[in-house]
Amino acid sequence: MKLSHEQVKHIARLARMxxxxxxxxxxxxxxxxxxxxxxxxxxxxxxxVPAATHSIPLQNxxxxxxxxxxxxxxxxxxxxxxxxxxxxxxxxxLE
Amino acid sequence: xxxxxxxxxNATVMEKFIxxxxxxxxxxxxxxxxxxxxxxxxxxFPTNNPWDTERVPGGSSGGSAAGxxxxxxxxxxxxxxGGSIRQPASFCNVVGLKPTYGRVSRFGLxxxxxxxxxxxxxxxxxxxCALVMNAIAGHDPMDSTAVDRPVPDYTSALxxxxxxxxxxxxxxxxxxxxxxxxxxxxxxxxxxxxxxxxAEVGRDVSLPHTKYALAAYYIIAPSEASANLSRYDGVKYxxxxxxxxxxxxxTEKTRQFGFGPEVKRRIMLGTYALSAGYYDAYYLKxxxxxxxxxxxxxxxxxxxxxxxxxxxxxxxxxxxxxTDDPLQMYLSDICTLPANIAGIxxxxxxxxxxxxxxxGMQLMGKAFSEETxxxxxYAYEQATDWHKRKPxx
Numbered sequence: 001m002k003l004s005h006e007q008v009k010h011i012a013r014l015a016r017m018x019x020x021x022x023x024x025x026x027x028x029x030x031x032x033x034x035x036x037x038x039x040x041x042x043x044x045x046x047x048x049v050p051a052a053t054h055s056i057p058l059q060n061x062x063x064x065x066x067x068x069x070x071x072x073x074x075x076x077x078x079x080x081x082x083x084x085x086x087x088x089x090x091x092x093x094l095e
Numbered sequence: 096x097x098x099x100x101x102x103x104x105n106a107t108v109m110e111k112f113i114x115x116x117x118x119x120x121x122x123x124x125x126x127x128x129x130x131x132x133x134x135x136x137x138x139x140f141p142t143n144n145p146w147d148t149e150r151v152p153g154g155s156s157g158g159s160a161a162g163x164x165x166x167x168x169x170x171x172x173x174x175x176x177g178g179s180i181r182q183p184a185s186f187c188n189v190v191g192l193k194p195t196y197g198r199v200s201r202f203g204l205x206x207x208x209x210x211x212x213x214x215x216x217x218x219x220x221x222x223x224c225a226l227v228m229n230a231i232a233g234h235d236p237m238d239s240t241a242v243d244r245p246v247p248d249y250t251s252a253l254x255x256x257x258x259x260x261x262x263x264x265x266x267x268x269x270x271x272x273x274x275x276x277x278x279x280x281x282x283x284x285x286x287x288x289x290x291x292x293x294a295e296v297g298r299d300v301s302l303p304h305t306k307y308a309l310a311a312y313y314i315i316a317p318s319e320a321s322a323n324l325s326r327y328d329g330v331k332y333x334x335x336x337x338x339x340x341x342x343x344x345x346t347e348k349t350r351q352f353g354f355g356p357e358v359k360r361r362i363m364l365g366t367y368a369l370s371a372g373y374y375d376a377y378y379l380k381x382x383x384x385x386x387x388x389x390x391x392x393x394x395x396x397x398x399x400x401x402x403x404x405x406x407x408x409x410x411x412x413x414x415x416x417x418t419d420d421p422l423q424m425y426l427s428d429i430c431t432l433p434a435n436i437a438g439i440x441x442x443x444x445x446x447x448x449x450x451x452x453x454x455g456m457q458l459m460g461k462a463f464s465e466e467t468x469x470x471x472x473y474a475y476e477q478a479t480d481w482h483k484r485k486p487x488x
Contacts, residue, residue, distance in 0.1 A: 008363070015321060015366040016328075016343065017359065018351030026356075027363050030421055034364060037422060038310045041380050044387065051382035052389060054210050054240075055196050055438020056462065061239035075103040081335035090330055091342040 106203020178431025185455020277449025321365030
């Protein structure tokens, strides 16, 4: 699987992650080589094999719907890159 | 990305340590977001191996293992997604245990690959390993994958210095080509020692899907990572790229300049594997392979109490040796990542030296058989003095 420059750009766009031109070229060859190494899996017939999402059988875990104290607002907002009052501040989304 | 982040709460494992009056010495270096096998992907600086400072300590918990090997603390914690506790433990001549998936709460652990991650101890010997397990294992209402199951006293597994009645299998796929000769011969000598201690060693063990584990792992782990790391968007905490023109550019630039190359590489891989048209071929296929790998272990561990292998195919490698070739770096975890895929416990213990560098022996067992692994590891440790050797610092 040889990825094209455009495909790499497309994947980065899906991940909402910017890449420089040099990174795009580097990942094109590296990710292509890694994808090639995955081809070994095609040797295995998995038609009737169930998929395992986890190694242990997990079921829904419920708890009582009770109110608990939350973390202090100030401590949480202290990590915010930008804030306004008691809100996280982000770039405007609507023009 | 998280250089200036101050966690508003402690991880459950830290709360458990603090409630037992542990003295916190410091935080240790690691590969960024636990992605790497050498600690060279640290967002700060690489860590050197105390046994040879031109070599890597392994990774991703390289700082924890190097710190314990250099006598800077009594015990350390690491998280193990594909070998990140065991491989550095093996490179640094210390003990590292990856518990069964669900044995230790992951609440407060930064999520990398949620179906594989597990927290465990890195210590100087097996006794300390059991003591740390007593402190950290158990159910936690804050982690729905932390299994509600009684926690035994792990030190009670350490009373027996003989291995009579225990069956230990040697899976042949782990002794294939690509292994450093010094590593193979050290492990063969260790297996002989286990036999001398009374264990019944069997070599008719095959885990036929082992050769697919690496590919399955490098689909599952980056896929889950690409989802988990999408929370780093520069809004609530962590780095934000300053001066972006709009919200989308802010997110894109934050990740472009906030993440290192290996993290970006895995986000790219994972996003591709989960993208429309490729999901079945990659992610779903890898999850089916997970079923087969798990079945391999189930079959082998019906007959044997534990399986013994090298922890890593080589001893600690030189810094910079594998940084330009991600696939070569990934191979360093070839012996450890199957246990994560199957969710079973595995321990690495000091088992000799090859060209003056430490070799680790890995023992894997059934889910929740940590006591059996500790018993074997302890008996072996008491019969050898590898763990007593210290690097010349």
